[in-house]
Amino acid sequence: MLISDVARRSGVSARMLRHYDSLGLVRPTGRTDAGYRDYSDEDIRRIFHVESLRSLGLSLREVGRALDDPGFTPAQLVGDLVRQTRERIAAETELLTRLDRIDAAEPAGWEDVLQTVALLQALGSKSAATRQRAALSSAEEAPVPVEALVEAALTEVDPNVAGALRWALARSGDAGLALLAEGLASPDAEVRRRAVRSIAEIPGGAATALLEEALADSDVPVRRYAAVALGARGVADAVPTLVDMVVDEANDVDAADALGALALDPALADRIATGLVDRLTPGTEGSSARRRLTQALADIPGTTASRALAQLSHDEDRAVALTAAYVLKLRDAR
Numbered sequence: 001m002l003i004s005d006v007a008r009r010s011g012v013s014a015r016m017l018r019h020y021d022s023l024g025l026v027r028p029t030g031r032t033d034a035g036y037r038d039y040s041d042e043d044i045r046r047i048f049h050v051e052s053l054r055s056l057g058l059s060l061r062e063v064g065r066a067l068d069d070p071g072f073t074p075a076q077l078v079g080d081l082v083r084q085t086r087e088r089i090a091a092e093t094e095l096l097t098r099l100d101r102i103d104a105a106e107p108a109g110w111e112d113v114l115q116t117v118a119l120l121q122a123l124g125s126k127s128a129a130t131r132q133r134a135a136l137s138s139a140e141e142a143p144v145p146v147e148a149l150v151e152a153a154l155t156e157v158d159p160n161v162a163g164a165l166r167w168a169l170a171r172s173g174d175a176g177l178a179l180l181a182e183g184l185a186s187p188d189a190e191v192r193r194r195a196v197r198s199i200a201e202i203p204g205g206a207a208t209a210l211l212e213e214a215l216a217d218s219d220v221p222v223r224r225y226a227a228v229a230l231g232a233r234g235v236a237d238a239v240p241t242l243v244d245m246v247v248d249e250a251n252d253v254d255a256a257d258a259l260g261a262l263a264l265d266p267a268l269a270d271r272i273a274t275g276l277v278d279r280l281t282p283g284t285e286g287s288s289a290r291r292r293l294t295q296a297l298a299d300i301p302g303t304t305a306s307r308a309l310a311q312l313s314h315d316e317d318r319a320v321a322l323t324a325a326y327v328l329k330l331r332d333a334r
Contacts, residue, residue: 001039002032010047017047025064026050057081100147119144128158135164146172150179153198154191162194170201177206184210189219196222200229208233215241224250231258236268243275246296247289256292260299273297273304280312290320298327306331 007014020026021037026046028037039047046067053063058081066072122134123144131152134144149172153165169176176198183195196214199207214226215237227241228251239262245255259276263269276293279285285293294312297305309331312324 001044003028003037003039006039006044006047010044010051012047012051020047020050020060023060023064025060025067057085100145120148123148123152128161131156131158132161132164135161135168144168146176147179150176150183150198154180154183154186154194156194162197166198166201169198170203174202174204174206177202177210181210184214184217189222192217192219192222193225196225196229200225208235211235212237220250224255228254228258231255231262234262234265236262236265236271238262239268239272239275243272243279243293246276246292247279247285249288249292252292252296256296256299259296263300263302266302269300269302270304273300273302273308276300277304277308280308287317287319290315290317291323294320294323294327297324298330 001009003014003017006012007017012020017026017037021028026043028043029040030038032038049067050060050063053066054060056078058066058077062077066074066077119134119137122130125131125134135149135152146169149165149169153162153169156162156165169180180195180199180202183191184199186192186195192214196211196217199210199214208230211226211230211233212235214222215230217223217226223241224245227238227245230238231242238258242255242259242262244250246252246259259272263272276296280290280293294309297309297312306328309324309328313321313328315321315324
């Protein structure tokens with residue numbers, strides 16, 4: 001079969017067939033009297049084998065080796081192709097994500113595009129200082145797409161950079177809440193902790209609703225972050241967790257402050273005081289925990305707290321009694 005016929009039937013151009021011939025990859029078995037290439041059925045089968053292997057990503061050299069080397073085993077080569085393909089897909093996916101983020105920033109011109117690219121690259125820098133500068137400058141230069149800020153906030157390990165990212169997200173309002181909610185549903189507790197801390201800095205009812213969901217999280221730190229934020233927002237459901245934090249000496253100062261803020265609502269003051277007093281029963285908690293509970297009563301208005309403090313001023317634990325007496329003196333001076 002002449003080369004033109006082979007090209008028409010196989011879909012491989014005559015130019016490529018000549019190239020295969022020059023490489024020794026597919027050499028026609030014969031020649032016509034006029035000297036033209038004459039391909040046999042076996043030659044055509046080899047052409048299809050070559051094309052099949054090329055479709056897997058093999059180079060022409062690798063194709064020749066696969067077809068001509070009797071000792072060739074495909075396992076390692078196929079494994080390398082799998083790895084290379086995954087790397088290529090990952091690189092293309094990263095590029096697509098970057099393009100989506102640039103498009104979301106709605107650049108007005110190439111200068112905006114270049115600024116956004118520079119900030120995205122800075123957010124992915126190995127330097128914590130560079131990442132922090134990128135987060136802090138995101139509102140002043142070309143805006144960083146909120147998707148990039150959320151991704152960075154959920155993976156950042158440096159506390160200073162993480163704080164800058166939370167600040168940047170708070171400035172974006174509710175825009176990142178849907179993505180942060182996905183972080184709050186992550187199976188990784190550390191990701192959920194980062195998500196709840198970011199949500200805690202975003203004002204509004206939508207963020208509050210997510211924080212209320214976080215109160216039921218299986219991870220104790222997630223519940224505590226949510227409780228402190230909810231206390232500042234006046235959500236009474238945070239009270240039990242906040243009282244536990246005072247007892248456990250887990251960010252207990254912030255927890256006591258949140259309880260004090262909640263207690264400004266007269267409808268909640270007695271409930272909070274009762275929650276604290278119930279944990280003050282001698283023998284129920286250790287001495288240091290009872291002292292912290294007594295201190296927490298200082299900022300709780302109402303007769304329940306005052307009555308409890310008066311009783312505690314005579315407590316058998318001298319440290320608790322002294323604390324209660326001091327707190328009562330401060331309350332009387334107000």
